Amino acid sequence: MDAELGSWRDGRARSAITDFVRRVTTEGGADYVDPAERVAVVDNDGTLWTEKPMQIEIGFILQRLAAMAEQAPDLRERQPWKAAYMHDYDWLGGAITQHYRGDDADLTVLMGGFLRAFAGMSAEDYLAASGEYLRHGSHPTLGRGFGQCAYPPMVELLRYLEAHDFTVYIASGGDRDFIRAISDEVYGIPAERVIGSSNALEYQEDERGASVVYRARPDVFDDGPVKAVRIWSRVGRRPILSAGNANGDIPMLEFTGGPSLPALRLVVLHDDEEREFAYTDGAEELLERAERGGWTVVSVRDDWTTVFR
Amino acid sequence: MDAELGSWRDGRARSAITDFVRRVTTEGGADYVDPAERVAVVDNDGTLWTEKPMQIEIGFILQRLAAMAEQAPDLRERQPWKAAYMHDYDWLGGAITQHYRGDDADLTVLMGGFLRAFAGMSAEDYLAASGEYLRHGSHPTLGRGFGQCAYPPMVELLRYLEAHDFTVYIASGGDRDFIRAISDEVYGIPAERVIGSSNALEYQEDERGASVVYRARPDVFDDGPVKAVRIWSRVGRRPILSAGNANGDIPMLEFTGGPSLPALRLVVLHDDEEREFAYTDGAEELLERAERGGWTVVSVRDDWTTVFR
Numbered sequence: 279m280d281a282e283l284g285s286w287r288d289g290r291a292r293s294a295i296t297d298f299v300r301r302v303t304t305e306g307g308a309d310y311v312d313p314a315e316r317v318a319v320v321d322n323d324g325t326l327w328t329e330k331p332m333q334i335e336i337g338f339i340l341q342r343l344a345a346m347a348e349q350a351p352d353l354r355e356r357q358p359w360k361a362a363y364m365h366d367y368d369w370l371g372g373a374i375t376q377h378y379r380g381d382d383a384d385l386t387v388l389m390g391g392f393l394r395a396f397a398g399m400s401a402e403d404y405l406a407a408s409g410e411y412l413r414h415g416s417h418p419t420l421g422r423g424f425g426q427c428a429y430p431p432m433v434e435l436l437r438y439l440e441a442h443d444f445t446v447y448i449a450s451g452g453d454r455d456f457i458r459a460i461s462d463e464v465y466g467i468p469a470e471r472v473i474g475s476s477n478a479l480e481y482q483e484d485e486r487g488a489s490v491v492y493r494a495r496p497d498v499f500d501d502g503p504v505k506a507v508r509i510w511s512r513v514g515r516r517p518i519l520s521a522g523n524a525n526g527d528i529p530m531l532e533f534t535g536g537p538s539l540p541a542l543r544l545v546v547l548h549d550d551e552e553r554e555f556a557y558t559d560g561a562e563e564l565l566e567r568a569e570r571g572g573w574t575v576v577s578v579r580d581d582w583t584t585v586f587r
Numbered sequence: 588m589d590a591e592l593g594s595w596r597d598g599r600a601r602s603a604i605t606d607f608v609r610r611v612t613t614e615g616g617a618d619y620v621d622p623a624e625r626v627a628v629v630d631n632d633g634t635l636w637t638e639k640p641m642q643i644e645i646g647f648i649l650q651r652l653a654a655m656a657e658q659a660p661d662l663r664e665r666q667p668w669k670a671a672y673m674h675d676y677d678w679l680g681g682a683i684t685q686h687y688r689g690d691d692a693d694l695t696v697l698m699g700g701f702l703r704a705f706a707g708m709s710a711e712d713y714l715a716a717s718g719e720y721l722r723h724g725s726h727p728t729l730g731r732g733f734g735q736c737a738y739p740p741m742v743e744l745l746r747y748l749e750a751h752d753f754t755v756y757i758a759s760g761g762d763r764d765f766i767r768a769i770s771d772e773v774y775g776i777p778a779e780r781v782i783g784s785s786n787a788l789e790y791q792e793d794e795r796g797a798s799v800v801y802r803a804r805p806d807v808f809d810d811g812p813v814k815a816v817r818i819w820s821r822v823g824r825r826p827i828l829s830a831g832n833a834n835g836d837i838p839m840l841e842f843t844g845g846p847s848l849p850a851l852r853l854v855v856l857h858d859d860e861e862r863e864f865a866y867t868d869g870a871e872e873l874l875e876r877a878e879r880g881g882w883t884v885v886s887v888r889d890d891w892t893t894v895f896r
Binding site: 314401402405445454455458468469470472476479480481483486487488489490503504506507510511512513514515516529532533536537 | 623710711714754763764767777778779781785788789790792795796797798799812813815816819820821822823824825838841842845846
C-alpha cells in the first residue's frame with residue numbers, strides 16, 4: 279500500500295490508480311510512458327473542492343456585485359446587483375432554474391452583471407481580490423475556510439502523481455485567474471498550470487505603465503469540447519490521466535490517452551450526504567458514459583476515509 | 588566571466604544580462620526576485636532563429652500548398668496554390684509588398700490558402716508534419732538545416748537563465764504548434780512553454796476516438812498587444828526578462844517587470860550582413876523605443892562571437 283494515498287480506502291478506485299501508475303512507470307513494460315508525456319488534467323469544482331450549494335466563485339462575484347451596489351445606489355434597483363445587494367437567493371436560483379427550463383432571460387441579465395463586475399480591473403488586481411476572498415471568506419454552509427473545502431484524497435492524488443513524474447494541470451470550467459489566486463497554496467499547482475474560463479483581456483498602457491485589463495466580454499468558456507481544445511492549446515500534449523465529475527468533463531476524459539497512449543479516467547461520484555453532498559444532477563451522462571466505458575468511478579462515501587481536513 | 592555565455596563578447600549587452608541576473612538572484616538585495624517569479628519570454632523569428640529571407644514557417648505552408656496542388660490539378664489554376672506550385676515568389680512577395688502599400692487583396696487570398704492548407708488535420712498530425720519539415724528541410728539561402736538556423740548565443744542565454752532558476756517561455760508571432768514540433772530539441776523548451784499564434788481548433792469524435800482538429804479559421808494572432816495578453820493567459824505572471832526584435836514585440840517588452848518587479852528588455856539588432864542578414868524594416872519603432880527607454884540592444888555583429896553553429 280502506498281502511504282501517499284493515505285485518505286483512500288483499499289478498493290477498486292485506489293487500485294485502478296496505483297495499477298495505472300505502476301504500468302506507465304515500469305520501464306520496458308508495454309504501457310510505459312516517458313515522463314515528458316505523463317500529463318494529468320483534473321477538474322476543479324466538484325473534483326478538487328466542493329461545488330455545493332453553489333460554486334465558490336459565484337460567492338465572490340456576488341460579493342463584488344453587492345459592493346458595487348453599495349457604492350452606486352442606482353445599481354440597487356437593477357438586476358443582478360439588486361439580488362446580490364439584497365441577498366435575494368430566490369432570484370439568483372430562479373435564473374438558473376429558468377435556464378434549465380429553456381428560459382435564459384434572467385440568466386442573461388445575471389451574466390451581464392458578472393461581466394460588468396470586473397471590467398476595467400487589471401489581471402493582477404483581480405488576482406489579488408480573488409486571493410483576498412479565498413483566504414478570508416468561508417463556505418456558506420460547511421462553516422470552513424475555502425482552502426479547507428479541498429478534498430484531501432484528491433490533493434494526495436496530485437502529490438502521488440507528481441512523485442511519479444506526472445505534470446498535473448487543473449482544467450476547470452471555472453475562472454482561470456480566480457483559481458490561480460490560491461492554486462499553489464491549496465493544491466500545490468502553480469499559476470501556469472491552471473487552465474480555465476476567462477473573460478477577455480486587453481493590453482493597456484497608461485501612467486502606471488503597461489498592464490492587461492479585463493473587458494466586459496467573455497472570451498473562453500472552458501467546458502465540454504472546449505476543455506479538450508484548451509488542454510491542447512496550453513499543454514501541447516494529450517493527457518494520460520484525467521479526473522472530472524460533471525457532463526462538461528466528458529470530452530476531456532474522452533481525449534485522454536488516445537491512439538498511442540494508455541489512459542486512466544476518474545469520475546468523482548458525490549454520494550456522501552453525511553460528510554459532503556449527494557447529487558448526480560449535471561453528471562448523468564458522465565456516469566452513464568463511465569459505466570459504458572469502464573471508467574473508474576470514485577465514490578466519495580466508499581473510497582475516501584476523509585472528505586475534508 | 589560566466590562560461591555559460593561563451594558566444595557573447597564582453598560588452599554592454601552581455602554585462603546587462605549578467606548584472607540583471609545577479610541583481611534578481613542576490614538574496615536580501617533590493618531587486619531580489621523569488622524563483623517562482625523569474626519568468627522570461629523570448630520571441631522566436633528573428634530572436635531565437637533567423638527569419639530571412641522569409642519566416643521558416645512560410646516555407647512549410649508553401650510546401651503544403653504545392654503538395655495540395657500536386658494532388659488536385661484544379662488548384663494549380665488558383666492562387667495561392669498556383670504560386671506555391673509554380674514557385675512564383677514574385678506573386679508571393681508581391682502580396683506582402685502590396686500589403687505594405689495598403690492593398691490587402693492578394694494577401695487575403697494568400698491567408699485564405701494558408702487557412703485551408705491545414706483545415707481538417709488533427710493537431711497531432713500537424714505537429715508530426717511540422718517536425719518532418721523542420722528536421723529534414725534546409726534553409727533556402729543559408730544552406731543549413733532549420734535546427735541550425737538557431738542562434739547559439741540565444742540558446743546559451745536560455746540555459747544561463749534556467750541555471751539561475753528562470754522559467755523561459757517562447758512568445759512568438761509564429762504558429763505555436765509549428766514551433767512546438769522542434770522547440771525541445773532546438774531550444775530545450777518543452778511544448779507547454781511555447782506561446783504563439785494558432786488557427787482555431789475543434790474537438791471531434793470519430794471511429795479513431797477523440798481528437799482536436801484544425802479549422803479553416805484563425806483564432807489567435809499572437810503579435811503586438813496580444814503578446815502581453817497571451818503571456819498572462821498562459822503564465823499568470825508578468826515576465827521580468829524579455830527579448831524581441833520587431834515592432835510587434837514592443838507591448839511584450841513594455842509589459843515586462845511592471846510596478847513591483849525589475850525588468851530587463853533585450854532587443855536583437857540584425858546588423859551583420861556578412862554572417863547573417865542586415866535589416867531594420869519592421870523594427871524601426873522598436874529601436875526608437877529601445878533608445879528612448881534605455882532598453883538593451885544586442886548587436887548581432889558586435890555582441891556575438893558566433894551567429895550559427
